[in-house]
Amino acid sequence: MKNTKFFFLAFALFITSTFGALAQLQQPALSPAATVSQVVGFTKISIDYSSPAVKGRKIFGEIEKYGVTWRAGANAQTVIEFSTPVSVGGKNLRAGKYSIFMTPTESGDWTVHLNSKAASVFAYMKDGKIDEEAVAKDDAASFKATTERGGKTERLQYHISANDNKVAHITMAFEGVKVTFPVDTQVEQKMEQFKTQF
Numbered sequence: 001m002k003n004t005k006f007f008f009l010a011f012a013l014f015i016t017s018t019f020g021a022l023a024q025l026q027q028p029a030l031s032p033a034a035t036v037s038q039v040v041g042f043t044k045i046s047i048d049y050s051s052p053a054v055k056g057r058k059i060f061g062e063i064e065k066y067g068v069t070w071r072a073g074a075n076a077q078t079v080i081e082f083s084t085p086v087s088v089g090g091k092n093l094r095a096g097k098y099s100i101f102m103t104p105t106e107s108g109d110w111t112v113h114l115n116s117k118a119a120s121v122f123a124y125m126k127d128g129k130i131d132e133e134a135v136a137k138d139d140a141a142s143f144k145a146t147t148e149r150g151g152k153t154e155r156l157q158y159h160i161s162a163n164d165n166k167v168a169h170i171t172m173a174f175e176g177v178k179v180t181f182p183v184d185t186q187v188e189q190k191m192e193q194f195k196t197q198f
Helices: 002-025 132-137 187-196
Strands: 033-040 043-050 079-082 086-088 091-093 096-103 110-115 139-161 167-184
Touching: 033 139, 033 167, 043 139, 043 167, 091 139, 096 167, 110 132, 110 167, 132 139
Parallel strands: none
Antiparallel strands: 033 043, 043 079, 079 096, 086 091, 086 167, 096 110, 110 139, 139 167
């Protein structure tokens, strides 16, 4: 009888400690991974990012300094993918993946960078700071994006609007800022290409 009680007590302790260890190992991510995608015209646009929360902090101007290129998300780089060629910021871009970086400003429109190497912003660290010249060198496109201030978005989010099903509008919202830029999916050009093939 004593052996049976000892066995059950040992088994209960084992189960309790195992579940305790599993609970510690599987804590929810502070900045959970997120994906948004939308087909616009003939193009699928997808964005993979991590979604940090404000949690009472001042993000822009304190944690993320004005004038310093920011990864536009958390954890790994934020990546946008186009399934076909598009035009962004007056530049024609090939189909493929690009990192999104942003340069926050206290007033006026923010600058959006689409990085041609789909690299992390931290790949551009030099002497403990972002090497802005190196970032600019690898820009596939760099442009001012419409920036609205006001309201409050607790957790960073991206949104893709199909609008007229030709030009998408990409919006990043976080804290009290919304940054929006258009992506021309070049529907007319693609239609012309299709016509010449038949």
